[in-house]
Amino acid sequence: MRPSEGAIPLLQARALRLERGAAVPVNGVDLTLPGGGVTALMGPNGAGKSMLLHLLHGLIPPTDGHVLWRGRPLDRLGRRAQAMVFQSPVLLRRSVAANVDFALRSRGVRDAGLRDGLLERVGLAGLGRRPARALSGGEAQRLALARALAVAPDLLLLDEATGRLDPASVAMIEAVLIAERAQGTTILMVTHDVAQARRLADSIVVMDAGRIVGDGPARRFLDAGPRAVPPPETGMRRR
């Protein structure tokens, strides 16, 4: 997870700050994703995890600080190299297949075989003609994942993507994420599920009150005990 000497990290956040009126949901975050592996972003509700994800993806501009994509300020091209799965999937009012086609065409790809392959990977083979909005919650989230993978992202961001799903859907999504990681996709996922972080994550970043209060390799971090969120003064490494 550490960048080799001289290598340009995939994504860097520097002194990232977001103000919303009097609230500061993200307050001076420095974060580096060297590239590859799964990073779990954890912390209590209201810690600023989702906002940080939105900032890193360029969906909202920071009040201060900046995001670097491969060493350069994040722009539209950098954003198109990322994909995000939201907590509540936003599906187009079209068929399941058309939703994936839409993402593929956004990259200039028209390939029914590729689309069907993506649907098969997420367990939706045979449902291509069904209206997307008639899917169950788990199916809808898997379709959102297929759509995200359709753009072949270098960085996949997941905002509590499995938080509301049944165990079977969670297992299916996790299997896809493991396969994606093996193919070299960098994954940053917000999760409250320590067991899921243990299953998937190579490294963990913990936020509280808009700040990163700890991070480290997943195994060492999770083996530290039930109080996985250390207070800021414990001297956990900050980037």
Place this chain on the structure above:
Amino acid sequence: MGDLSAAFALALDLVLSGDPALWEVVALSLRVSLTATALACLFGIPIGAALAVGRFPGRGAVLVLVNACMGLPPVVVGLLVYLHLSRAGPLGFLGLLYTPTAMIAAQCILIAPIVIALSRQVLEDLHAEYDAQFRSLGLGRAAVVWALIVDGRHALATVALAGFGRAVAEVGAVMIVGGNIDHLTRVMTTAIALETSRGELALALALGVVLMALALGVNAAAQGARLAGARHAAV
């Protein structure tokens, strides 16, 4: 009641007998209003979508202007089109005054603000729902507009119906630019006005009944198509 009963009886007789004069008027009414609606939608929906998506200085003023134009008085629109198409007007050389084309132009101008304003409202709501996803995909402005139009197609069909309803029921503008010429520019509304002025109330009412039935039929067909589409898209 007697007049109404006679009107319905006459309307039924005219429809069932296939009265060629009646169907000529009905056909022209449909041709003019459907063409005007199609043209207004062709330009109005993309403009409404652009207003829904775009943020630019003066956008608020444009929205106020478009909303205000929804209430354009038909006779004023007719007068403006007349002034442009009359022999002394800037477009007089086209020789379109007192033709169905002039009537289409007048109706198109009349309903375009309705189509633009309602499309903008419908698509702005949809855009608010899709915005984060579209930006996540890194879509350009044109792709966003097209996607919104495709996904808002059922609601936009209702917008088109509202425009058609306004167009087919309109009388002032088409009377001014069409002239209500028999076998050329006479449509149902102008025919009703003419028959009323002649004192032929039963015939006027009969035409009114046909007009109502026509509007009802078009709306029912569109509603059926909308429901079928909605079932398919599960919206």
